Amino acid sequence: MRRRPRSRLLLIAAAVPFIIATGTSTTSTSYDYDVFVIGGGSGGLACAKEAARLGARVGLCDFVRPSPHGTTWGIGGTCVNVGCIPKKLMHRAAQLRQILEDDAPTYGYQLDGLDGFATDGVEHDWPTLVGAVQQHVKSLNFGYRTALSDAGVTYVNARGTLAGGHNVHLAPSSPKQPARTVSARHIVLAVGGRPRVPASLARAAEGGGRVITSDDLFSLKVPPGRTLVIGGGYVALECAGFLASLGFDVTVLLRSVPLRGFDRECAERVLASVEAADPNLAASAISGVARAGLEPQAVPTAVFTPSEYACVGLSEEEARTALGDANLEVYLAEATPLEHAPVDGRSGQRLFVKLLCDKAREERLVGVHVVGEGASEIVPGYALALRLGVTKAQLDSTIGIHPTCGEELTTMRVTRRSGESLAKKGC
Structure with a gap:
């Protein structure tokens, strides 16, 4: 055990972090900056660098208020520091344990502490994992600061607050540095969001x-x-x-x-x-814990659970509401990825694919869903397919790379209404 x-x-x-932008339309040139960005996350950094590329005088401030637990971090926002990047690295660590315990013996590796297909023989050191994750995060923090400098953006490690008109009050992170106020023709708020206890x-x-x-x-x-x-x-x-x-x-x-x-x-x-x-x-229902829904967006989304889930477009429930049962064709496929086939399902890694098509528009794709290892690497390209109005017939005429999981999306034949088995025979 x-x-x-x-x-x-x-x-x-x-x-989920959010971004809000605001600005003015004055043409005065008496400001310290043309654009000043409050917030150094993904949105703020992209905005600042693009404005500088277009010739604007740009400043950006970033400050992280310590969490109740006392945690703080560097520039880069939620994604880099406490979101996508460290989360996926820890997801990878979990995958490696599964590979060692479930897959490695089948492929001939004899590991100390593992007896055949027995599990629980692999010990894990949490501080080593955290150290590796944080080292990578800090390298990204440094890279973002360097990128701002290279773009000609003035970076200030300070808490920015609107001070009326075109002014931003900057309270530095160090009490040894004096507070000051800067002015800007346009002020962008890109402050993101934080969990609430x-x-x-x-x-x-x-x-x-x-x-x-x-x-x-x-x-x-x-x-x-x-x-x-x-x-x-x-x-x-x-x-x-x-x-x-x-x-x-x-x-x-x-x-x-x-x-x-x-x-x-x-x-x-x-x-x-x-x-x-x-x-x-x-x-259970816990007093004080807010119910938060996450609505699908017109951009691909991934969930890095033990079996990854990535999707773009409508869910099946949304598609049925929007198109009606008669106009919705749902294509389904299920398979075991080749690299997990010798393990005979012991790893639990199965691939499930769902394509949602509008029959009234030549089976135009309206939703793509993939559950399984590597789903996040498969789905992003289908965001463009949905935007361009790709149809199921066009997808069928595409030659996939064999043997890969992505190939499954080009060979789907079973529909939900057909009631046929999803069991795949052969490769």
Whole structure:
């Protein structure tokens, strides 16, 4: 059996960051900057560099208020520091454990502590993982600061607040530096978002307490041990998935529907992969924990759970509402990726693909969904396909690379209405 660390931790999943922009239309040239950006995340950095490329005088300030647990980080925003980057690296660490325990013996590797196909023989060192993740994050922080300098953008490590008119008050991160005010013709707010700790748990989150958010998890110096994850969104399930796969005792507390806003059939498969990693799932309503839905966007989205899920366009539920049952054709496919075939399914890695097509428009693609290893590498290109109005016939005429998971999307024949089996024969 896997060793279960005995410490206890409560993890509250993060919200999705947001970007808001504002500005003025004056033509005065008496300002310190043409454009001043408050916020050094993905949106703020892109805006600042593009404005500078177009010839504007640009300044940018960035400041991270410490979390209740005391965590802070460098420039780059949520994605780089406490979101996509560290999350996917920890997801990769969890995948490696599965490969060592489930796949390696089948491919002839004799590892100490592993007996045939027995699991739980691989020990994992949490501080080493966190150290590697944070080293990479810090290299990205440095790269962003260098990129701003190369673009001619003035960077200030200070907390910026609107000070009326065209002014921004800058409170530096160091108390030894004086505060000051700068002016700009245009002011861009790109401050992002942060997880909110319910008032009932706030005291337990302060000063390194046992209540943390996803802002704290990726730099946590000690192993999290037994962890209760509150929430059923993608951040919660991703964290629960990699923690459980790394051998920690995890319980997920769901208020309602997991992965709300995603395709339900795919969401259930994702949830099954999280359950296979061995966390406990419980349903409850917790006072002070907000219900947050995540609506699909016109851009590809990925969920890095033990079985990855990536999608673009409409969910099947949305497509049925928009098109009606008669005009919606749902193509389905299921297969075992070749690299997992010798393991005979013990790794639990299966590929599931769903294409949603509008029959009234020559089976034009309106939604693409992939669940399985590497899904996030397959789906992004289909965002362009949806924008260009690609049809199922055009996809069928495309030659895929054999043998790959991406090939499955070019050979799909079984529809939901046909009732045929998804079992694949041959390669």
